[in-house]
Amino acid sequence: MRLKSQTNGKVPGLAVVLVGSRKDSETYVRSKKKACKEVGIISLEENLPVDSSEEEVLNIVRKFNDDPSVHGILVQLPLPKHMNEERVLAAISVEKDVDGFHPLNIGKLAMQGRTPLFVPCTPRGCIELLLRSNVEIKGKRAVVIGRSNIVGTPAAMLLQRNQATVTVVHSYTPNPAEITREADIVIAAVGVAHLVRGDWIKPGAVVIDVGINPIEDPSAKKGYRLVGDVCFKEAAMKASAITPVPGGVGPMTIAMLLRNTLDSAKRAYGLLD
Numbered sequence: 237m238r239l240k241s242q243t244n245g246k247v248p249g250l251a252v253v254l255v256g257s258r259k260d261s262e263t264y265v266r267s268k269k270k271a272c273k274e275v276g277i278i279s280l281e282e283n284l285p286v287d288s289s290e291e292e293v294l295n296i297v298r299k300f301n302d303d304p305s306v307h308g309i310l311v312q313l314p315l316p317k318h319m320n321e322e323r324v325l326a327a328i329s330v331e332k333d334v335d336g337f338h339p340l341n342i343g344k345l346a347m348q349g350r351t352p353l354f355v356p357c358t359p360r361g362c363i364e365l366l367l368r369s370n371v372e373i374k375g376k377r378a379v380v381i382g383r384s385n386i387v388g389t390p391a392a393m394l395l396q397r398n399q400a401t402v403t404v405v406h407s408y409t410p411n412p413a414e415i416t417r418e419a420d421i422v423i424a425a426v427g428v429a430h431l432v433r434g435d436w437i438k439p440g441a442v443v444i445d446v447g448i449n450p451i452e453d454p455s456a457k458k459g460y461r462l463v464g465d466v467c468f469k470e471a472a473m474k475a476s477a478i479t480p481v482p483g484g485v486g487p488m489t490i491a492m493l494l495r496n497t498l499d500s501a502k503r504a505y506g507l508l509d
């Protein structure tokens with residue numbers, strides 16, 4: 237993809253705001269910056285110490301809102317506990333909300349006949365994986381395990397928009413295995429290593445594993461390795477298709493972030509068809 241030609245020589249810009257120094261957040265931010273570099277998106281970064289005030293974060297967001305070279309703003313979550321996530325996310329200009337977390341974008345995602353400016357990257361990546369693998373969504377039964385604002389809930393809304401019949405399973409759901417066994421499409425976004433076992437999967441179902449869970453592994457270089465929410469070995473015996481962890485939804489999330497940023501720049505320059 238030649239980004240320059242797609243933006244008439246105007247270069248898209250992504251600003252990432254990282255508060256604190258959580259190891260996992262630092263890793264994600266690093267891979268986002270690397271991906272931007274690969275495709276020619278300019279990335280800006282603001283790192284604030286963990287004890288910064290909410291007002292300081294809001295000021296950075298406002299600065300990027302006003303900067304015409306910035307087309308996307310991402311505030312890495314989770315924020316430190318003393319900050320109000322709702323206020324910070326709502327401060328991001330809806331036109332630069334490449335994460336798709338602004339209440340206006342989420343609200344439109346939930347409504348029939350409305351089109352949000354941006355769709356959250358991880359759920360969009362899940363749907364993109366299904367579409368590109370020619371998995372029919374229309375008329376199928378889908379189960380989403382997890383109902384977070386950033387993955388489970390928007391994933392369920394997107395599946396519904398694609399004409400699936402959707403059930404959401406969460407921590408108060410009795411018999412999650414039984415419900416999941418009815419699904420043609422399973423999206424697991426829980427944060428519990430290997431929660432979904434082989435006997436949760438209907439033969440032939442398609443399984444998308446969003447989970448990224450570190451588990452101890454003395455033989456690994458860092459002393460741990462990453463596994464999904466799905467027991468891959470078992471589920472792969474039942475599923476017709478399944479995404480791995482790592483190397484599945486994670487890289488797609490980053491690809492969708494780049495795409496949202498490019499779309500935003502095109503929109504800003506009046507180039508979006």
Ligand SMILES: NC(=O)C1=CN([C@@H]2O[C@H](COP(=O)(O)OP(=O)(O)OC[C@H]3O[C@@H](n4cnc5c(N)ncnc54)[C@H](OP(=O)(O)O)[C@@H]3O)[C@@H](O)[C@H]2O)C=CC1
Nearest residue numbers: 358382383384387406407425426427446447448485486489
């Ligand atoms: N690949 C990627 O790009 C991304 C991966 N992730 C990964 O996805 C996973 C989920 O992330 P996120 O949505 O932010 O997590 P959250 O912790 O915000 O949400 C987890 C959800 O899972 C539900 N849940 C927890 N335990 C169970 C259980 N035993 N049975 C059924 N449901 C359960 C919770 O239910 P309740 O609401 O009742 O508490 C909640 O809705 C994590 O491993 C995270 O690292 C996250 C973002 C992007």
Ligand SMILES: Nc1nc(=O)c2c([nH]1)NC[C@@H]1CN(c3ccc(C(=O)N[C@@H](CCC(=O)O)C(=O)O)cc3)C=[N+]21
Nearest residue numbers: 263264310311312313314335448482483484486487489
């Ligand atoms: N505002 C905001 N937006 C996000 O999109 C957001 C966030 N906050 N907070 C945290 C979660 C998590 N997330 C991931 C992105 C890429 C990988 C990824 O590429 N993972 C690699 C492995 C990476 C590794 O080796 O550590 C893979 O799955 O292959 C994982 C997780 C985005 N999130």
